[in-house]
Amino acid sequence: MTGVERETELALVARLRQGDADSFDDVYAAFNTRLFTFLVRLSRRRDVAEDLLEETWLRLVKHARRLRPDTRLGPWLFTVARHLYVSFNRARVLEDSVSASLIAIWPFSLEQPSPFEAVAASELERRIERALAALPSTSREVLLLVAVAGLSHSDAAEVCGITPEALRQRLHRAREALANALECDAATEPPALGGIASCPSR
Amino acid sequence: MSEPLMRLLAELPAAELEPEPAERIRRSCRARLVRHAARASGSTITFTPVWRLLVAVLGAAYLIGAIIEAVRVYRFS
Numbered sequence: 001m002t003g004v005e006r007e008t009e010l011a012l013v014a015r016l017r018q019g020d021a022d023s024f025d026d027v028y029a030a031f032n033t034r035l036f037t038f039l040v041r042l043s044r045r046r047d048v049a050e051d052l053l054e055e056t057w058l059r060l061v062k063h064a065r066r067l068r069p070d071t072r073l074g075p076w077l078f079t080v081a082r083h084l085y086v087s088f089n090r091a092r093v094l095e096d097s098v099s100a101s102l103i104a105i106w107p108f109s110l111e112q113p114s115p116f117e118a119v120a121a122s123e124l125e126r127r128i129e130r131a132l133a134a135l136p137s138t139s140r141e142v143l144l145l146v147a148v149a150g151l152s153h154s155d156a157a158e159v160c161g162i163t164p165e166a167l168r169q170r171l172h173r174a175r176e177a178l179a180n181a182l183e184c185d186a187a188t189e190p191p192a193l194g195g196i197a198s199c200p201s202r
Numbered sequence: 203m204s205e206p207l208m209r210l211l212a213e214l215p216a217a218e219l220e221p222e223p224a225e226r227i228r229r230s231c232r233a234r235l236v237r238h239a240a241r242a243s244g245s246t247i248t249f250t251p252v253w254r255l256l257v258a259v260l261g262a263a264y265l266i267g268a269i270i271e272a273v274r275v276y277r278f279s
Contacts, residue, residue, distance in 0.1 A: 019239020021232045028228050037217040050223055057231045064235060065242060128210055147211035179207055 004030050004073070013071050016064045024064075028057065031077050034149050038078065041144050042085050044133055052088060056081045074151060078159045082141065089137070131181035139174035146171060 004012070015023035035056060039049035059080050067076075132140060145156040157167035219227075 016235075019235055019242065021236050024232050024235050025228065028231070032224065032228075033216050033218060036219050040217040046217075049217070050219065053219070054223075054227045057227055058234070061231045061235045061238065065238065124210070125214065128214060132211075143211060147208045148214060150212070175207060178211075182207075 009073055010070070013067055013069060013073065016060075017067055017069070019064065024061070027060070027073060031073065032057075035077055035081055038144050038149050039081055039085065041132060041148065042082075042137065042141055043088070048088065052081060052084045055084050059084075072155070075155045075158045078145060078149065078151065078155075079161075082159055127182060127185050128178075131178055131185055134181050135174065135177055138170065139177050142167060142171045143174050143178060 012023050012027055016027065032053070036049060036053050039052050039056075040046055043049050043052065056077060060077065132143065135143070141160065142156060145151045145159055146153065151159065153167055153171070154164050156171075157164040160167060160170075162170070
């Protein structure tokens with residue numbers, strides 16, 4: 001697990017199982033920012049990410065007594081957060097299909113920059129955020145879990161419910177897709193990124 | 203370009219939850235954890251002896267009934 005030693009983690013799990021509130025503070029401090037970052041970039045909305053984050057922590061509290069003594073908190077929390085996002089997304093897709101006809105007559109685009117894109121310090125960061133946001137969520141989530149949240153390949157595979165080999169393949173495709181998206185972005189928006197060539201498809 | 207790309211991703215800024223919601227979530231989860239723990243420990247203190255007592259009474263009643271039945275069968279046979 002990234003950020004917390006295994007022995008510390010086992011002790012934290014043991015205390016959580018006993019309902020020790022101070023252990024919750026330690027887990028919260030260790031994972032809250034990483035979980036929130038993962039959820040904001042996955043959902044591309046701060047308000048949604050905040051709700052999903054709160055629900056993730058509530059699930060931990062609810063299941064604290066039933067955690068296995070050898071539970072690895074990182075994969076456990078990211079798995080819950082991801083499941084919550086998937087459920088949220090499924091519900092949103094249903095809602096979107098109902099309101100699709102209304103959106104079609106909306107006078108302007110509903111696509112908005114992601115919260116990260118809006119505050120990104122540099123042009124390069126802004127481009128990466130934009131390219132990341134444009135990826136399909138299955139590609140985005142593996143990049144976020146491995147490169148941003150710092151999970152190992154096997155932990156990320158566990159979170160996504162796939163084999164480590166499948167994760168490696170998915171990660172490889174996601175990297176390529178991100179590189180392509182960056183190239184396309186560089187082609188449409190001139191200077192600043194010297195190293196990135198023009199989009200081959202254009 | 204994939205390794206530099208992964209490095210760039212790793213260096214992206216983290217999202218910080220504003221202090222107010224962060225504290226609200228932390229406090230409410232803490233309080234719930236304490237409540238759950240109190241309820242769980244309270245329930246073991248209250249109900250465990252009751253269950254044990256019930257099992258003991260039923261077991262004793264069954265045993266006494268079996269002995270009475272055995273004696274009656276023995277006496278009339």
